[in-house]
Amino acid sequence: MNLTDDQILGLAPDEASRKAGQGLAGPQKWVTLGASEAAVWGECQGSGSKPYQAAIDLGSTAFKCSCPSRKFPCKHGIGLGLLHARQPALFAATEAPAWVQEWIGRRARKEEEKTGQKETAVDTAAQQKRQEARAGKVADGIAELLSWIQDIIRGGLMQLPDKPPAFWEDAARRLVDAQAPGLAGMVRGLGETAFYKDGWQTGFLERLLDLYLVGKGFQGATELGEDTVQDLRARIGFPVSQETLKEQTGITDTWIVLGRRTFVEDNLTTERYWLWGLRSDRYALLLQFLVRGQPPTLLMQPGMHLEAELVFYPGSHPLRTIIKRQLPAAPARPEAGHDSWRSVVAIQAAASAAFPVQPERPFVVRGLTPVPAEGGWWLRDGAGDRMALPAGYPGLWKLLAWSGGAPLDLALVGKGQIYEPLGLWSQNQYHVL
Amino acid sequence: MEPWNALIDTALLGTSRRPLSPEALPPALRTALAMAPQATAEESFLQAAALLYNYRQCGLLPLRDPEAQLAPANPEELPYIGDAARKLLHAVLETGSAALLHLFLDRCSAAGQIVGPDVIPVLLDAALKDRSLRPPVFACCGARGAWLRSLNPEWKKMGEPVEEEDPWETGSLDQRREWLRNLRATDPAAARTHLQAAWPQENAAARAALLSALAINIGDDDLPWLTGLAGDKSVKVRDEVLALLKLVSGSELVQRYRAVLSRSVQIQVSRGVLGIGGKTTVSLQLTGMEEELYKTGIESLSGTRDTSDEQFVLYQLAASVPPSFWAEQLERPAEEAIALLAKEKATAFLLPAIATAALRFRDADWLRPVLAQDQKSLYSDAWLLLPQPEAEHYSTPRMKGPPGAELLQAALAHSRQEWGLPFATAVLRTLSADPYNYGKPFYSGLLPFLPAAAAPVLQALRQDTARHPYSAGAQQEYLLHLLGLKEQIQQHFNA
Numbered sequence: 001m002n003l004t005d006d007q008i009l010g011l012a013p014d015e016a017s018r019k020a021g022q023g024l025a026g027p028q029k030w031v032t033l034g035a036s037e038a039a040v041w042g043e044c045q046g047s048g049s050k051p052y053q054a055a056i057d058l059g060s061t062a063f064k065c066s067c068p069s070r071k072f073p074c075k076h077g078i079g080l081g082l083l084h085a086r087q088p089a090l091f092a093a094t095e096a097p098a099w100v101q102e103w104i105g106r107r108a109r110k111e112e113e114k115t116g117q118k119e120t121a122v123d124t125a126a127q128q129k130r131q132e133a134r135a136g137k138v139a140d141g142i143a144e145l146l147s148w149i150q151d152i153i154r155g156g157l158m159q160l161p162d163k164p165p166a167f168w169e170d171a172a173r174r175l176v177d178a179q180a181p182g183l184a185g186m187v188r189g190l191g192e193t194a195f196y197k198d199g200w201q202t203g204f205l206e207r208l209l210d211l212y213l214v215g216k217g218f219q220g221a222t223e224l225g226e227d228t229v230q231d232l233r234a235r236i237g238f239p240v241s242q243e244t245l246k247e248q249t250g251i252t253d254t255w256i257v258l259g260r261r262t263f264v265e266d267n268l269t270t271e272r273y274w275l276w277g278l279r280s281d282r283y284a285l286l287l288q289f290l291v292r293g294q295p296p297t298l299l300m301q302p303g304m305h306l307e308a309e310l311v312f313y314p315g316s317h318p319l320r321t322i323i324k325r326q327l328p329a330a331p332a333r334p335e336a337g338h339d340s341w342r343s344v345v346a347i348q349a350a351a352s353a354a355f356p357v358q359p360e361r362p363f364v365v366r367g368l369t370p371v372p373a374e375g376g377w378w379l380r381d382g383a384g385d386r387m388a389l390p391a392g393y394p395g396l397w398k399l400l401a402w403s404g405g406a407p408l409d410l411a412l413v414g415k416g417q418i419y420e421p422l423g424l425w426s427q428n429q430y431h432v433l
Numbered sequence: 434m435e436p437w438n439a440l441i442d443t444a445l446l447g448t449s450r451r452p453l454s455p456e457a458l459p460p461a462l463r464t465a466l467a468m469a470p471q472a473t474a475e476e477s478f479l480q481a482a483a484l485l486y487n488y489r490q491c492g493l494l495p496l497r498d499p500e501a502q503l504a505p506a507n508p509e510e511l512p513y514i515g516d517a518a519r520k521l522l523h524a525v526l527e528t529g530s531a532a533l534l535h536l537f538l539d540r541c542s543a544a545g546q547i548v549g550p551d552v553i554p555v556l557l558d559a560a561l562k563d564r565s566l567r568p569p570v571f572a573c574c575g576a577r578g579a580w581l582r583s584l585n586p587e588w589k590k591m592g593e594p595v596e597e598e599d600p601w602e603t604g605s606l607d608q609r610r611e612w613l614r615n616l617r618a619t620d621p622a623a624a625r626t627h628l629q630a631a632w633p634q635e636n637a638a639a640r641a642a643l644l645s646a647l648a649i650n651i652g653d654d655d656l657p658w659l660t661g662l663a664g665d666k667s668v669k670v671r672d673e674v675l676a677l678l679k680l681v682s683g684s685e686l687v688q689r690y691r692a693v694l695s696r697s698v699q700i701q702v703s704r705g706v707l708g709i710g711g712k713t714t715v716s717l718q719l720t721g722m723e724e725e726l727y728k729t730g731i732e733s734l735s736g737t738r739d740t741s742d743e744q745f746v747l748y749q750l751a752a753s754v755p756p757s758f759w760a761e762q763l764e765r766p767a768e769e770a771i772a773l774l775a776k777e778k779a780t781a782f783l784l785p786a787i788a789t790a791a792l793r794f795r796d797a798d799w800l801r802p803v804l805a806q807d808q809k810s811l812y813s814d815a816w817l818l819l820p821q822p823e824a825e826h827y828s829t830p831r832m833k834g835p836p837g838a839e840l841l842q843a844a845l846a847h848s849r850q851e852w853g854l855p856f857a858t859a860v861l862r863t864l865s866a867d868p869y870n871y872g873k874p875f876y877s878g879l880l881p882f883l884p885a886a887a888a889p890v891l892q893a894l895r896q897d898t899a900r901h902p903y904s905a906g907a908q909q910e911y912l913l914h915l916l917g918l919k920e921q922i923q924q925h926f927n928a
């Protein structure tokens with residue numbers, strides 16, 4: 001396990017677990033400690049007569065504990081991880097006890113079952129019929145959406161700030177009914193525009209054109225290449241079978257987690273992890289959706305390294321992935337990355353040329369210096385080219401503190417001319433901003 | 434007009450009011466648009482806009498501006514703290530205890546080390562909220578911290594030297610009084626001169642408020658001016674002057690009090706049988722009290738049945754003259770004089786008055802015998818006058834019950850160093866017995882004064898109180914954590 005103290009503490013579900021975990025990060029609390037290539041484990045003396053058995057799967061950073069806590073990971077898992085990170089010598093390399101072997105074995109079997117699962121006895125005819133029915137519904141929904149967009153353009157954007165929330169929500173609901181959840185989300189995004197801010201028109205029109213392009217693209221899909229069709233389907237919200245994806249060969253690499261963003265809406269938490277392959281120089285996006293109270297399956301922290309085979313969702317410039325296989329990894333020094341903004345915009349331009357509705361993308365750019373200009377802050381590369389930091393970027397002063405006016409190797413996410421730093425490398429270590 | 438702006442203008446008004454002219458588009462796009470099938474105005478607009486949108490997107494370049502520069506920070510001259518201290522600092526920041534952070538930064542700067550860049554913004558924000566943190570924060574943030582401060586307008590203000598006389602010229606009344614108090618503490622004459630110079634321009638309320646600052650280091654040098662102000666037309670000013678004159682032993686007012694008291698207190702020696710067993714007592718009889726003195730704050734009527742009006746006047750006079758009066762009047766040193774007064778109920782009631790006088794005229798030699806003789810009264814103000822170990826010694830056996838709270842407040846206000854273990858133990862017991870009134874911030878405020886050796890005491894108290902459903906367990910746990918970190922900080926920087 002290559003997690004630092006901060007990363008382990010970042011896995012704690014709440015402040016109480018963090019503090020309690022820190023209290024258990026001393027050897028005096030643990031009756032036994034041990035480690036193998038696959039796992040570390042220990043028995044922690046609690047209030048009962050029998051010590052709690054805690055273990056961590058080093059491959060996929062998964063936790064197990066026999067305590068009755070509903071928190072995940074519990075304080076014993078956090079304490080065990082901290083102790084291992086701080087004093088690895090306390091963990092004698094030995095054969096795992098039966099309870100650890102059983103747990104690791106069960107996890108491995110489950111994983112195998114998942115990957116080995118075939119879509120048994122699929123009624124292809126029925127499936128085809130379902131897909132056609134869905135495509136029909138989506139086509140109807142898109143026709144209605146395009147008509148709605150035309151109405152907006154005919155009436156003018158000026159009328160929009162006065163529209164009630166129902167104007168956007170009704171349109172989004174119709175798209176949900178049409179089984180196009182991706183488009184519904186884009187419409188809701190339009191409704192969340194800050195109409196009180198100067199210059200809202202540009203951003204709004206760009207998002208409206210994204211919707212228009214996806215809608216028109218879908219209507220003319222028969223004339224488009226397969227990758228572009230996949231881009232369209234992803235934007236509309238057609239599901240992709242993870243089982244099918246896992247049957248494909250992915251890219252095996254040491255991936256560093258560059259950053260994470262969490263969005264909470266109603267009961268659903270969406271976590272976006274941006275990854276970068278140190279050997280392949282590929283960028284990836286992992287999504288995790290959590291309903292309230294549900295323990296996460298992905299336990300990742302920015303700065304963490306993982307050796308994994310990632311399979312990309314199909315598309316012209318694929319970004320979203322799933323983990324097919326994961327192994328323990330040691331931190332490694334990145335070699336690749338971009339040396340200039342020109343190199344970044346070349347990739348952005350190529351992606352936009354293939355499919356104009358592009359999400360934010362992560363990049364690693366070397367030698368960027370924060371500079372003030374035009375009332376804001378920018379990142380200037382060695383050639384004197386600069387891109388803007390988002391207005392009100394919360395990590396600005398931390399970024400400047402690290403820089404001291406000198407160039408930094410940065411991980412960023414963004415598009416157009418605005419990029420938000422996620423982290424930086426200093427003395428071969430990745431630091432989250 | 435730039436094509437995108439033309440597009441926005443049309444979009445804002447709507448195609449029903451302003452159709453988009455193809456001429457607004459770049460020539461390269463006009464050709465592409467011409468290939469699109471004929472459509473409605475809205476559809477034509479959307480086609481053109483979508484084309485232009487992606488045209489811009491694909492051709493976007495970064496801004497080239499070699500002029501945008503930022504002068505780099507100076508190189509650091511001091512070494513960074515090590516990994517262990519870095520982790521310790523993060524743990525300190527997590528507690529949210531300003532006292533603990535102060536301790537860490539003091540030790541760090543004393544060790545000639547600086548913190549890593551990642552925590553500098555957090556520390557500068559903390560210094561913004563807590564002025565006392567600024568010197569150690571600035572020292573521990575090194576050249577990088579100074580550079581960052583120069584870039585952030587809010588942080589920059591913290592580092593700017595304040596013009597010495599600025600608050601006096603332009604500050605609020607409270608700021609001016611505070612400034613005058615500070616000057617008075619170091620240069621009493623200069624403070625008086627400043628006030629005298631500003632006097633004609635001030636209104637009565639400001640005069641009274643600023644005069645109060647002269648109570649610090651007041652002395653005979655202030656008498657001529659203050660005596661001259663005694664006839665001021667403002668009642669507020671006159672009251673303040675009176676209060677100040679009462680603090681100067683050489684003032685005419687105090688001398689008049691003294692004269693009355695001198696006439697009223699007599700020593701009497703009764704003869705025993707055959708000259709053996711004679712008794713020395715002090716007789717009190719208010720004699721020659723001037724009516725004028727009742728206008729100087731001496732009340733003529735007692736508010737309680739236990740004290741006669743005469744006793745009450747004598748009490749007030751005793752509280753208003755330097756306690757050395759009693760040595761002269763009773764012809765014996767302080768300890769014996771106080772013991773003599775304490776012997777009889779008829780005179781013992783004066784002891785708290787003499788303690789008040791000892792505090793007013795800052796005479797610890799007269800406070801000590803009063804504290805030793807008078808077990809009934811509580812003298813929390815002893816913390817103002819006595820050296821800390823003596824104040825702790827006086828307070829430790831009195832910490833139980835309500836007096837404990839009063840003594841603790843005084844101790845927190847006037848302690849300058851860590852408490853000894855006996856007093857620290859008494860404080861922890863007091864807090865443990867009263868879990869409702871003291872929260873975590875209060876416990877955190879104890880940290881500078883609690884020695885690390887108090888941890889086992891706290892641990893034992895925690896085990897005792899854990900059995901009770903409503904206990905100070907959470908606060909004690911928190912304080913134990915803080916004490917543990919305090920010990921680590923001391924060990925780390927002492928190593």
